[in-house]
Each structure stands twice: as C-alpha cells, then as structure tokens.
Amino acid sequence: MVNQKNSNELYSMHQVLLEFYGSLHWWPGESSLEIMVGAILTQNTNWQNVSKAIEKMKEEGLLEVTALFHMDEKSLGKIIKSCGYYNLKARRLKNFINFFYRNYGGSVERLFSVDWKILREELLKINGIGPETADSILLYAGNKPIFVVDAYTRRIFHRHNYFSFKASYQEIQHFFMVHLPQDHSVYNEFHAQLVMLGKDFCNKNNPLCSQCPLSPFLNKKTSHS
C-alpha cells in the first residue's frame, strides 16, 4: 500500500545520504560488460576481492564478450580466484556469457532494447543469476528503473523497523518501488548510498552507531507496511 508518510521518510533519508556522500555515480566499472561481470562476481563477496579478479581479467583481455565466450571455464576460474567461490563463479559467468553471446550477439544495445520486465525473466532463468544479480544488471548496466535489494538494504531497514528478518526480496523491493519515484537515477543513487552506509556504519561488527547519518530516523517506531 502506498503511504505518503513512508514516501516522505524514504525520500528524506535519500536526501540526507546525498548530503553525506555526495553524488556517487555507481556502479564501479568502465563498461556495461564490466558491470555485469562484477554483479556476478560480487555475490556474497567483498568488493575488494572482486576488484582484483576484474583487474586480472582485464590483463588477460577477458572483459570482452568474444574472448570470454571462447575462454574455458577451468582457466577462467584460475583468473578470478581472488573473488572466492571461483569454480562456481566461472560457471555462472560462462552461463551468462553464453546467453548474452548466443541470444544478443554480445551487443549491450540489443540486450537492453528488450522490454526490461521480459529481460528480467530471461536473466532469472540463467543458472547462477538470482534476483539481486539480475536487478543489478538491469539497473546499473542498463539504466532500467528497478530497485536492487541487497544484504545492506535488508540490514539497514530491518534496524529501522521497516521489515522483519524474514521479509522476502519481492516484498522489500516492492516497498521501495511504490514509495519512491519510478526513476532509475533515484534507484541507482539510493542503493549505492545504502551500500556505502552499510560498509561504513551498518556491518555486523557495527550494530548500532550514533554517528550514522541515518540515526535521526532511528527512534521513529511506526508501523511501515
């Protein structure tokens, strides 16, 4: 249900974070392909480790669709070792590249010319691409207006009494999308802010902090659904 109070509060948090962090212009990556690769490699993984893996891929000339398509999985695994789960991720990367290369000729423009709701369903059919990875690809590589829910989003908004532990991805995503403008640049910036905030103030070692820019919002224990 849309609720003006929720909309106002969410937007207000977004503005506070904009003042705190400035414009973030996410996602870190020089090309759409690099962003899509990063989205897969960062599954349950520290970005620092992913960054090393991506640098290595660049050195090997592997941030290019045709090269990746022809790369064998085993060797790819060695190259991306630093990001962890490397066997699994090499397979997932290949699954995505096979899809991208065979169905769209490796063309980013063709990929994102598809209606994004259809494209989302296609991405979710690929083994190794779940909702967060699909949405990151759509939002950050394709500029589509879909909100990305990640561990930081869950943790931050759980602490603010918006959701229970067990709220589904769908449920959380829906909440943001009905209470914020349907605008990819808002979703882009807001999610980026939440990741930064999570790293700085809201990881597991930092359960609660008065220095968090969102702390003024903490005492409002209203019902949010």
Add this chain to the structure above:
DNA sequence: TGCCAGGCCGGGT
C-alpha cells in the same frame, strides 16, 4: 586468529 563479505542453487522437509 576467527569472522566476515553487495547470493544462489539443489536437495530435503
């Protein structure tokens, strides 16, 4: 040193 990080799948209830 042990715990943590921007998920997802497959098999079992």
Add this chain to the structure above:
DNA sequence: ACCCGGCATGGC
C-alpha cells in the same frame, strides 16, 4: 513454500 549446507578468497 521454506530451510539449510555448500561454495572460497583476502582483509581486518
């Protein structure tokens, strides 16, 4: 429909 074990490295 959930629940859980497995997947793995580098940083602090």
